Amino acid sequence: MFVCDDVPVADIARDAGTPVYVYSAGAIRDAYTSLDRALAGHPHAIHYALKAQSTLAILRLLRGLGSAADANSGGEIDVALRAGFLPSEIVFSGVGKTSEEIERAVALGVKTINVESAGELQRIEQTATRLGTRARVALRINPDIDPESHPHISTGMKTTKFGMSTREAMSLFGVIGRRPSLEAAGLHVHIGSQITSLEPLRKAAALAAGMARDLRHAGVSLDHVDVGGGLGISYDASPVPTFEAYARTILGELRHSPVQLLVEPGRALLGSAGILVTRVLDVKTQHGGKRFVVVDASMTELLRPALYQAFHRIQPVSEAGPSEPPETADVVGPVCETSDTLGVDRALPRLAVGDLLVIRDTGAYGFVMASNYNRRPLPPEVLVESRPSTELRAGPSTALRAGAWRIIRRRQTIEDQLALEE
Numbered sequence: 213m214f215v216c217d218d219v220p221v222a223d224i225a226r227d228a229g230t231p232v233y234v235y236s237a238g239a240i241r242d243a244y245t246s247l248d249r250a251l252a253g254h255p256h257a258i259h260y261a262l263k264a265q266s267t268l269a270i271l272r273l274l275r276g277l278g279s280a281a282d283a284n285s286g287g288e289i290d291v292a293l294r295a296g297f298l299p300s301e302i303v304f305s306g307v308g309k310t311s312e313e314i315e316r317a318v319a320l321g322v323k324t325i326n327v328e329s330a331g332e333l334q335r336i337e338q339t340a341t342r343l344g345t346r347a348r349v350a351l352r353i354n355p356d357i358d359p360e361s362h363p364h365i366s367t368g369m370k371t372t373k374f375g376m377s378t379r380e381a382m383s384l385f386g387v388i389g390r391r392p393s394l395e396a397a398g399l400h401v402h403i404g405s406q407i408t409s410l411e412p413l414r415k416a417a418a419l420a421a422g423m424a425r426d427l428r429h430a431g432v433s434l435d436h437v438d439v440g441g442g443l444g445i446s447y448d449a450s451p452v453p454t455f456e457a458y459a460r461t462i463l464g465e466l467r468h469s470p471v472q473l474l475v476e477p478g479r480a481l482l483g484s485a486g487i488l489v490t491r492v493l494d495v496k497t498q499h500g501g502k503r504f505v506v507v508d509a510s511m512t513e514l515l516r517p518a519l520y521q522a523f524h525r526i527q528p529v530s531e532a533g534p535s536e537p538p539e540t541a542d543v544v545g546p547v548c549e550t551s552d553t554l555g556v557d558r559a560l561p562r563l564a565v566g567d568l569l570v571i572r573d574t575g576a577y578g579f580v581m582a583s584n585y586n587r588r589p590l591p592p593e594v595l596v597e598s599r600p601s602t603e604l605r606a607g608p609s610t611a612l613r614a615g616a617w618r619i620i621r622r623r624q625t626i627e628d629q630l631a632l633e634e
């Protein structure tokens with residue numbers, strides 16, 4: 213029986229319906245506190261990357277743990293504020309910022325704007341001058357480092373659209389020094405996502421730390437070096453670097469730098485804390501002999517497999533009997549696209565219509581990429597709160613529903629969708 217922090221997943225599916233995202237508050241807490249503890253040897257701030265998952269209840273949970281925020285759009289700035297983050301706790305990233313987004317970030321006085329180009333720096337300066345204020349900026353470096361990840365989520369090579377060369381950044385820091393409405397707050401580098409080798413992350417941190425040193429010698433004292441996010445998780449149970457190994461690697465490069473370290477993790481905090489629960493709609497064998505399990509989740513709830521052939525473990529909620537041999541099948545959604553495949557050639561017990569499956573490690577880049585394609589509603593999200601063992605022994609909590617889970621976002625209705633239309 214698949215459980216999330218002692219709560220049977222089947223109970224949640226019965227009450228909340230399927231498909232449904234389920235997150236463990238305990239797992240999020242554990243990930244955050246482990247990373248924070250691992251970085252304790254150096255002044256640091258964890259700016260959780262909202263792009264990975266930005267539902268209000270999850271953001272409030274992270275903020276309660278001490279997290280700051282990394283917003284990648286005006287919408288994410290608004291959501292971060294709504295969740296209680298102060299402007300001084302928000303860094304604003306993004307490869308193309310609209311004039312409205314720049315104006316909002318400058319007027320709010322966010323902790324820093326991560327600047328992507330000379331043109332963008334000029335637009336920020338003009339905005340700050342017009343508003344009679346000073347904008348705190350960090351320049352985003354493109355270090356030309358291969359993160360050894362999927363090409364679609366590699367952002368630190370010079371063939372990609374992100375950031376600027378170190379040479380251009382060094383010259384722009386000179387420009388910033390001459391502009392009264394700009395303040396040089398830091399350096400930013402984010403080379404990609406789902407990075408499972410520490411060496412590229414070490415190289416990027418070393419480059420940023422070296423630049424911060426060179427700048428100090430040239431009379432520019434930065435407040436922080438932001439090494440971005442990118443630390444990968446294990447989608448297939450193979451080993452990946454721990455937070456301790458990651459922190460040792462990064463801090464090793466920043467040891468002698470008096471600057472604050474900023475990190476912007478998304479996936480590493482949320483990825484393994486969430487599952488997508490889905491129900492079997494049909495089981496069929498095609499005339500060539502290939503077997504398909506059709507489920508009620510699809511690329512509209514979880515885009516990663518269709519977008520970059522991402523692998524997620526898929527498991528039945530009920531355990532198979534010991535004598536049942538597994539059968540190989542593709543797990544597919546109901547959307548009329550062949551790419552709507554959630555798992556290829558998976559060995560699963562014999563399944564029947566109505567059975568429940570769990571798609572694992574979908575806490576990050578899952579719900580946030582969901583769409584209304586085929587007029588499918590956005591799924592609900594559930595947060596499970598683990599209870600202290602004393603309370604568990606005492607029976608169901610009175611404050612929370614038995615099992616201590618709650619819906620943090622309801623399922624979208626067709627009325628919600630049509631409310632925007634003529």
Ligand SMILES: Cc1ncc(COP(=O)(O)O)c(C=O)c1O
Binds near residue numbers: 264306441476
């Ligand atoms: C600028 C920036 N920071 C942080 C992140 C979070 O990355 P991850 O979820 O891999 O930690 C991203 C995502 O790619 C990003 O673009």
